[in-house]
Amino acid sequence: xxxxxxxxxxxxxxxxxxxxxxxxxxxxxxxxxxxxxxxxxxxxxxxxxxxxxxxxxxxxxxxxxxxxxxxxxxxxxxxxxxxxxxxxxxxxxxxxxxxxxxxxxxxxxxxxxxxxxxxxxxxxxxxxxxxxxxxxxxxxxxxxxxxxxxxxxxxxxxxxxxxxxxxxxxxxxxxxxxxxxxxxxxxxxxxxxxxxxxxxxxxxxxxxxxxxxxxxxxxxxxxxxxxxxxxxxxxxxxxxxxxxxxxxxxxxxxxxxxxxxxxxxxxxxxxxxxxxxxxxxxxxxxxxxxxxxxxxxxxxxxxxxxxxxxxxxxxxxxxxxxxxxxxxxxxxxxxxxxxxxxxxxxxxxxxxxxxxxxxxxxxxxxxxxxxxxxxxxxxxxxxxxxxxxxxxxxxxxxxxxxxxxxxxxxxxxxxxxxxxxxxxxxxxxxxxxxxxxxxxxxxxxxxxxxxxxxxxxxxxxxxxxxxxxxxxxxxxxxxxxxxxxxxxxxxxxxxxxxxxxxxxxxxxxxxxxxxxxxxxxxxxxxxxxxxxxxxxxxxxxxxxxxxxx
Numbered sequence: 281x282x283x284x285x286x287x288x289x290x291x292x293x294x295x296x297x298x299x300x301x302x303x304x305x306x307x308x309x310x311x312x313x314x315x316x317x318x319x320x321x322x323x324x325x326x327x328x329x330x331x332x333x334x335x336x337x338x339x340x341x342x343x344x345x346x347x348x349x350x351x352x353x354x355x356x357x358x359x360x361x362x363x364x365x366x367x368x369x370x371x372x373x374x375x376x377x378x379x380x381x382x383x384x385x386x387x388x389x390x391x392x393x394x395x396x397x398x399x400x401x402x403x404x405x406x407x408x409x410x411x412x413x414x415x416x417x418x419x420x421x422x423x424x425x426x427x428x429x430x431x432x433x434x435x436x437x438x439x440x441x442x443x444x445x446x447x448x449x450x451x452x453x454x455x456x457x458x459x460x461x462x463x464x465x466x467x468x469x470x471x472x473x474x475x476x477x478x479x480x481x482x483x484x485x486x487x488x489x490x491x492x493x494x495x496x497x498x499x500x501x502x503x504x505x506x507x508x509x510x511x512x513x514x515x516x517x518x519x520x521x522x523x524x525x526x527x528x529x530x531x532x533x534x535x536x537x538x539x540x541x542x543x544x545x546x547x548x549x550x551x552x553x554x555x556x557x558x559x560x561x562x563x564x565x566x567x568x569x570x571x572x573x574x575x576x577x578x579x580x581x582x583x584x585x586x587x588x589x590x591x592x593x594x595x596x597x598x599x600x601x602x603x604x605x606x607x608x609x610x611x612x613x614x615x616x617x618x619x620x621x622x623x624x625x626x627x628x629x630x631x632x633x634x635x636x637x638x639x640x641x642x643x644x645x646x647x648x649x650x651x652x653x654x655x656x657x658x659x660x661x662x663x664x665x666x667x668x669x670x671x672x673x674x675x676x677x678x679x680x681x682x683x684x685x686x687x688x689x690x691x692x693x694x695x696x697x698x699x700x701x702x703x704x705x706x707x708x709x710x711x712x713x714x715x716x717x718x719x720x721x722x723x724x725x726x727x728x729x730x731x732x733x734x735x736x737x738x739x740x741x742x743x744x745x746x747x748x749x750x751x752x753x754x755x756x757x758x759x760x761x762x763x764x765x766x767x768x769x770x771x772x773x774x775x776x777x778x779x780x781x782x783x784x785x786x787x788x789x790x791x792x793x794x795x796x797x798x799x800x801x802x803x804x805x806x807x808x809x810x811x812x813x814x815x816x817x818x819x820x821x822x823x824x825x826x827x828x829x
Contacts, residue, residue: 282326283333284358286351287595288340288444289318291740292408295332295341301325303368304332305361314741317593320361325368337451339444350602357594360627395483395757396769398422400469403432404739405729406488407452408746410461417754420460420769422482426468427521428784428816429792430456432490434739436518439546440561441553443806448739453793457786462769464776465784466817472781475702475725481772483762484724484753486717487703491695491710491730497538501664502691506671510543510692517550517567519809521816525566530574532687533647536673538661539692540583541591545600547690548579552606552651562800562807578647580611580684582675584660586620587630597632600653607652612638613677614658643684664689695735709734717749718756724763726753788820795819 285295285304296307296319303325306312321332323344333341344355397413399406402425413419429435434449456463469475469487478485494509496502508528515523535551537544550558555572583590587610590597600608610633612618618638624631633655641654662681663674672685697712699705704713704720711734712719712727719725728749729742737745756762767775776783784792792810799808810816 282323282328282344282355282358283321283330283341284323284344284347284355285319285321285332286340286342286347286354287318287599288338288442289595289740290338290340290445290448291316291319291738292337292448292743293319293740294335294337295319298331298335300329300331301327301368303327308744314737314744318595319740320358322362322365322368323355323359324362337448339447350599353598354595363626394418394420395762396420396422396481396765397753398424398478398482398485399488400424400478400485401432401488401490401729402430402452402465403488403490403729404434404448404452405490405732405742405746406432406486407455408743409486409488409728409750410455411452412746412750414455414458414460416750418460420462421458422769422772423456423461423463423465424467424469424478425465426471428466428782428788428813428820429521429810430463430465430789432488436515436520438518439514439550440517440558440563441549443561445739446562456789461786462773463784463786463789465789466813467776467781467783470701472779473775475700477775479724479763479765481765481767481769481775482724483757483765484726486726486728486749486753487700487712487719487731488727488729489697489700489731491697491735493696493698494691495694495696497661497691497693499661499663501666501670504664504666505669506666506687507664507689508691510537510539510547510690511695513547513690514543517563519564519567519811521811521813525564525811528567528570528688530570530576530688533575534578534580534684534686535576535688535690536580536582536661536684536686537690537692538582538673539591539694540581540655541692541694542593542596544581544690544692545592545596547692548581548653549600549603551576551579552603552653554604557604560805562805562809564811565808566811576687577649577651578654579652580654580656580686582659582661582673583655583657586616586657587633587655588620588624588628590629590655590657592629594629594632597629605651607650608636609652609654610636610638611641611654611656611659613640613656617657620657643682661689695730697731697735700731716752717745718752723761724756782817782821784817784820791822792816792819 296304303322397419399410410421438445494511516528620630621633659675661673661675664670665672670689672683674681697710706713714727717726726749728746796807800806
């Protein structure tokens, strides 16, 4: 028996570090690590020890012969990844493989005096950086987030029907109460404090602020009511406190999603999944109620290019085929679509669509009975139509155009970073200029995650990204290049109090967690999230006062 990695793989390679025979690839230092869709277990080398399954932070590793029906194809996906790889040696000794031993730990520099490091952002990028600092150095870490709750994209970006992926948040959460960590949630750099003030109280500052906004289409009608970003929609169903419960209305039968990446597939899946199934997740209460009353029966995914250039990953696409009661079809209005699907080679994205029905959709008629997802390639939006609200999308079709009626239009064409007040910013790339994580012209200032490299890569890609940035920071510390801050930790806390900020600390965050878990238990759900800033802050304030001498 061998083990297999499944769809929820986060790619952070914790499994690689515990594998005694190096059968999991790509490993750190190998081509594709950090950019691959997922990691893969070589069934020819696996010795069935189960160490990877025990270590996996998102429960993505299972014995291949015990995979549930909906995931059995992942055994074949793992094996196919190694079809052209050289056979592993017969000797199953420690740390072998024809591809070479995995390179994980960077060489740590010599010891240095204790430093204080602020990490701005508590999503995966920030927490990987904090973890590296706390496990490998004697640094004291200040964690800040503009929201009064920690988690970033793990809490507000992962779809609720992917609970295993969310479990990596438990790994990060153990550092929130670390004795060398001070947590200050609900504090935004540029609003509550300046970048200069933050730097004046820390030897180094690491910005892990992500890419908060979405890319725009730049077409007429894009800002009509009912035309939204997928970022807004995802935040809405994840109870993000900055998105109102009534921000999304599901009154039409068809939704058009511009884009066909994993976020687009997440949106389509949530829109069409049986609400009773979603009721077993931590989806926002208001979103669950809206989905129960929803009239949406069809989601159209628009792709400007052909199926070979689709942005989704194979695991996410394959998951759609196991969505109960939902049919997935390909609109073959353009002959290039079918040609690409039929002519795709092994491993090609177009070939993944080969078993799906194809049809020439009549957009002048209401959606067909039942629930379905329609992939429409070679079809770029040129205008959102409507008087007072979106009612249709005009798209390219051959040498002309066609209107697709829709009650809602969602753009899922990527994220974009925003400027951080006090830091340089590359408007074209939507990132902070840097060299190996060092911010240009700002000694002691560093970036990690999407604000560093752009909005690419999943959760695990941030581990390698953080290692590079922290490595640069430590090298600067050893070389004496970090500025000595005039202020200390106590002065920083006083500064926040003077600003009148209602700061949530580790005890307040624990109170929020307890309250949400209790609400979930009463509702028969894993968690019911607090959905407003006011609720979060009020719950954090209800922490019992400690008494004693």
